Amino acid sequence: MLIFLLCLATLAALAADRQEGSITINAEGFRNDKGEMKGALFSSADGFPYESGKALKTFSAPISEGHATATIDAIPYGTYAISLYHDDDSSGKLERGAWGKPKKGIGISNNPPKRNRAPRFDEGQFTLGEPRKSLPITMIYY
Numbered sequence: 001m002l003i004f005l006l007c008l009a010t011l012a013a014l015a016a017d018r019q020e021g022s023i024t025i026n027a028e029g030f031r032n033d034k035g036e037m038k039g040a041l042f043s044s045a046d047g048f049p050y051e052s053g054k055a056l057k058t059f060s061a062p063i064s065e066g067h068a069t070a071t072i073d074a075i076p077y078g079t080y081a082i083s084l085y086h087d088d089d090s091s092g093k094l095e096r097g098a099w100g101k102p103k104k105g106i107g108i109s110n111n112p113p114k115r116n117r118a119p120r121f122d123e124g125q126f127t128l129g130e131p132r133k134s135l136p137i138t139m140i141y142y
Contacts, residue, residue, distance in 0.1 A: 021131045024071045027084055027107050029139035030063050035088040037061045037068035042081050045121035049083035049108060050094055056080070060087075081124035082109040084137060107137040114140050 027037055040055035047054025061070035063086070085094045086105035095103040100118065112123035126135065 019077045020074050021077060021128050021133060022071055022073045023075055023080075023082075023128060024069065024132070024134045025059075025061075025082060025084070025137055026134060027061075027068045027070075027137045027139060028066060029105070029107075030066045030068065030086055031105060031139075031141060032088065033063045033065065035063070035086065035090045037063055037070065037084055038087045038092070038094075039070060039082060039084045041072055041075070042083070042121065043078060048081055048121040049106070049119055049124070050096070050102075052083075075128055077127075077129050079125055079127050080109075081121050081126065082135065082137065083107070083119075083124070084139070086139060101142045103142075105139040105141045107139045109135055109137060111136075111138050114142070 023041070025039060030037070037060060039059045040052040041057045042048040042054070043056045052058050057072055059070045059072055061068040084107035085102065088104060097103055108119045109124040109126050112119050
């Protein structure tokens with residue numbers, strides 16, 4: 001019995017060291033309800049904001065009445081940034097014009113202002129340090 005209790009205590013200590021939380025994204029400002037919201041959670045600037053293949057996690061959600069909500073679970077506490085795009089034609093791609101501007105609506109955590117360049121990781125950066133975090137993101141169209 002003592003060994004069993006020691007094992008349980010060890011497992012509890014390991015679980016406490018590895019703290020995780022969930023992030024709920026509440027996106028608004030979609031031009032229409034076609035397609036879906038696609039998103040990526042980045043843990044570093046590498047690939048942010050447009051290379052979702054370099055993201056820690058990707059996700060999607062349906063759009064209804066100009067809004068979409070997605071929750072990402074089991075995220076270790078740390079620093080992240082989120083990028084979204086409106087996949088209105090269900091292509092699974094964020095098409096960009098000759099100068100790199102997105103042809104679809106995009107959203108970035110922290111809602112940095114619209115500029116003539118891609119948003120930087122530090123502009124969208126936030127810290128997850130609690131069990132549940134909610135992020136409002138407003139879509140922008142170029």
